Amino acid sequence: MEELRRAIAVGVNTKSPKEDFEYSMLELKGLANARYIEVVGELIQNLPKKNHVHYIGKGKIDELLPLIEELEADVLIFNDELSPSQIRVLEEKLETRVMDRTMLILDIFAERAKTREAQLQVEVAQLRYMLPRLMGRQESLGRQGGGAGMSNKGAGETKLELDRRRIEDKITALNKELDALVELRKTQRKQRQKSGLPVVSLVGYTNAGKSTTMNALVEKFHPNENKQVFEKDMLFATLETSVRNITLPDNKAFLLTDTVGFVHKLPHHLVKAFRSTLEEVAEADLIVHVIDFSDPHFELLMDVTHQTLEDIGVSDIPVIYAYNKSDLMDQAIPRVEGDRIYFSAKQRIGTDELIEQIKTHLFKDYKKCQMLIPFDQGQLISYFNEHANVLNTEYEENGTKLTMECKSSDAEKYKKFLV
Structure with missing residues (x-):
């Protein structure tokens, strides 16, 4: 698919404080830029609630049509997650590609993911996003089959079932691989805790x-x-x-x-x-x-x-x-x-x-102390030089005297050497 270049950002402000809404629209442009899409125009509507059929009011759809032509926009980016039917209705009425905020963020993540784990996480998220949108096409696809009862179920609906199962199987397979990586991460975390x-x-x-x-x-x-x-x-x-x-x-x-x-x-x-x-x-x-x-x-x-x-x-x-x-x-x-x-x-x-x-x-649990460590406990001297802040070392008749900051747990463990 060739890269989309010119977009109109569309947002509905319901109850958000004005500043929050303005920022989310500004950020939407930043997200578009991150996908190499130039936002060339903006359409905003204040509504008590979003229109459940086409997100914006009917009058705003009429406003968008000439704006798309005038700005030569080839994509509309909406500031919220749209339902499958909203996307379908908007694309039909405006004859222009529609993206919502979620799709945009998922695309950015898909492009930036470098490790296998990140790639799997993004792919699972994309498929979960796609699944209900596939279901949302059921009504229009089902109509392709005519009306002669269950025997003539319709190729559209059969294909839909196959697509849906394929996506669900893929999600299950990816999650299995992801679970193995998550277990590996947990093991690494336990090792770090040790x-x-x-x-x-x-x-x-x-x-x-x-x-x-x-x-x-x-x-x-x-x-x-x-x-x-x-x-x-x-x-x-x-x-x-x-x-x-x-x-x-x-x-x-x-x-x-x-x-x-x-x-x-x-x-x-x-x-x-x-x-x-x-x-x-x-x-x-x-x-x-x-x-x-x-x-x-x-x-x-x-x-x-x-x-x-x-x-x-x-x-x-x-x-x-x-x-x-x-x-x-x-x-x-x-x-x-x-x-x-x-x-x-x-x-x-x-x-x-x-x-x-x-x-x-x-490092609140570090305490300053002195220990006199016998000469035959040389490994302890090495341990403290590596794991404590040794401030002073003196060699005495009965061993090595360390003045240091060390963990309270170490001071307790080796308290017999404390002086």
Whole structure:
């Protein structure tokens, strides 16, 4: 299929606050751009509720016809998920390809998915979206068979049944493969938990700068290792969960995970398909909520992120609010105010302060102590040099005396050596 180039964005505002609706229309254009579609026009209608037959009122359909011709639009993009019958009616009346917001987001995800797991998740979401739309054609296809009772059931309906079964079988097969990958992810997660390393999850709206934040921290503490993740100034640049081990100069370490970005009206098909990926956040010890502070609607985007986290059952996990791109605002940075930090990941301003915030949350259970370790326990010296922050080493008559910061659990485990 040749790439669609020119579109008219269509939206109905029912009860949303004006600012929320305006932003969702602006974002719809951003989503279209991410699919290489240029939005050349816009049609908006205020209604108490959306028209169940054709989404917009009949008068607006009459307005759209000349607009499509005048702007040479070859696609109409609607700001909500449309029902199968709405799509059919609109395409019949307007004789133009119709896309809804869900279709657009699914297309972007399909194009960006790189790993097998992400590709499977997107394909399952697409098929789930298609299934009721296939069913929605039943009425028109069924009519093709004439009216001579069940014996002449109609080729259209028979084909529909076959298509429906084929899609359901495909969903079952894909889910089976996906389940195996989910089990593998769970095993990897258990192995990470065994390591005892705390987990920090980067979350936030798409394009807030999560991957750039991850790269800033990786670059700072592992400059000679090729561990950078893909980053680009576009919606949904990252669909895969990346995990990086961050080891600090004082030997304290944690795992940093980067997740898929959230978006206004994230299709439920995608939330369902990506649930296993998103659930990684629910097992984090700390969440860093990355916010694009330069976006005038940043508070609305924060609300969307909070709501999405609630929907996947994330609660009672401490949060640091990282206001990224603060260099674009007229104020001095870096700045820390309680659990809020104003920084710039791209300019690498404020990464030290962010790390300090993370350390304050993660390493509360570290205590300063002294241990006198006998010379025949050399493996313990190696252990503490690797897993604790050794501040001073002295060699005495009965062994090696370490002054250090170590985990409370280690201090308890080796308390017989405490001095």
